[in-house]
Amino acid sequence: MSITVLSPSEIQAKLQEKSYPAQKSYLAMYSSWLGGIVKDPGLMMVPVDDHLVHRGDGVFEAIKVVDGRVFLLQEHLERLVASAAQIGLPLPMPMEEMREVILKTTAATGARYAVLRLYVSRGPGGFTTNPYDSVASQMYLIVTSYTPLADEKYLAGVKVGRSQVPPKEPWLAKIKTCNYLPNVLMKKESVDRKLDFTIGIDGQGFLTEGSTENIVLIDKNKNLLRPKLRQILKGTTMMRSFELAQSLLSEGFLSSIQEKDLTEKDIFEAREVMMIGTTLDVLPVTEYEGQKIGEGRQGAVSAQLLKLLREDMKQGPKSTPVYA
Ligand SMILES: Cc1ncc(COP(=O)(O)O)c(C=O)c1O
Numbered sequence: 001m002s003i004t005v006l007s008p009s010e011i012q013a014k015l016q017e018k019s020y021p022a023q024k025s026y027l028a029m030y031s032s033w034l035g036g037i038v039k040d041p042g043l044m045m046v047p048v049d050d051h052l053v054h055r056g057d058g059v060f061e062a063i064k065v066v067d068g069r070v071f072l073l074q075e076h077l078e079r080l081v082a083s084a085a086q087i088g089l090p091l092p093m094p095m096e097e098m099r100e101v102i103l104k105t106t107a108a109t110g111a112r113y114a115v116l117r118l119y120v121s122r123g124p125g126g127f128t129t130n131p132y133d134s135v136a137s138q139m140y141l142i143v144t145s146y147t148p149l150a151d152e153k154y155l156a157g158v159k160v161g162r163s164q165v166p167p168k169e170p171w172l173a174k175i176k177t178c179n180y181l182p183n184v185l186m187k188k189e190s191v192d193r194k195l196d197f198t199i200g201i202d203g204q205g206f207l208t209e210g211s212t213e214n215i216v217l218i219d220k221n222k223n224l225l226r227p228k229l230r231q232i233l234k235g236t237t238m239m240r241s242f243e244l245a246q247s248l249l250s251e252g253f254l255s256s257i258q259e260k261d262l263t264e265k266d267i268f269e270a271r272e273v274m275m276i277g278t279t280l281d282v283l284p285v286t287e288y289e290g291q292k293i294g295e296g297r298q299g300a301v302s303a304q305l306l307k308l309l310r311e312d313m314k315q316g317p318k319s320t321p322v323y324a
Pocket residue numbers: 062183209210211212213214233234235236237238276277278279
């Protein structure tokens with residue numbers, strides 16, 4: 001076998017030649033390393049010696065654009081800044097500049113619906129674990145098109161099971177790092193078991209979260225409950241939904257809104273269980289480990305929360321217009 005040493009022009013040609021289905025949704029990438037926006041999916045790249053690649057040394061956010069507005073932009077940026085601070089990762093630019101890059105890169109795609117994936121990496125510089133070998137932290141933003149789940153999924157609900165993947169230690173679970181191997185394995189086990197999601201259980205038997213989503217439930221006394229923020233990521237969608245749910249108290253849908261250590265027993269006895277996250281919104285759980293949950297279809301509160309959240313995305317105070 002002979003292996004060719006490629007010239008830069010051959011490399012560019014080869015990269016542009018390669019294509020695979022997922023690339024169709026890649027609309028734009030901003031790279032601080034290149035100092036600009038890349039629109040050709042084949043050329044959206046990160047240096048291989050960026051510690052993000054070989055050590056998972058970075059933090060990230062996934063953010064949704066709905067009808068030309070970025071939902072919970074400030075909350076995502078604040079969580080990113082907090083995650084970076086926890087691992088001693090300097091920001092490549094001030095938060096306000098990151099916000100501007102996000103809005104301008106999204107605007108450059110012309111898309112009104114999109115998912116933004118924002119990465120702050122330790123940056124290029126050698127292949128060791130030593131973060132001080134990196135030249136400077138970098139920001140990469142990928143804008144992809146967004147296809148919401150079918151309405152039927154929200155009506156029928158999803159199947160969930162118990163994860164066998166050991167949950168992350170509390171300190172790590174609270175940081176949105178690019179070190180997502182346990183989350184990857186949770187997604188893999190749910191796909192392998194033909195489930196939609198699996199849920200982690202901590203050493204004390206308390207529910208943690210899904211691969212990239214939170215779990216919440218309504219008990220038989222109409223209390224809306226979410227796990228304590230001890231060993232889970234503080235989901236922006238969950239927290240916003242809980243704020244919006246206040247309006248359901250006076251309407252009689254709920255009797256209280258609380259945080260609580262939840263167990264599998266709570267799932268089996270719940271009136272409604274929901275998975276909540278950026279790409280899902282509020283998705284009812286209608287089966288857990290093969291047993292029917294609640295009415296076995298979308299419940300009244302799930303429907304109300306989904307409606308409130310979607311209205312909030314379109315016209316609420318927490319959504320930022322891209323095309324001002
Ligand atoms: C581990 C984990 N839990 C929960 C969530 C939900 O958070 P958010 O609502 O901010 O998307 C995510 C989001 O990606 C996640 O990665």
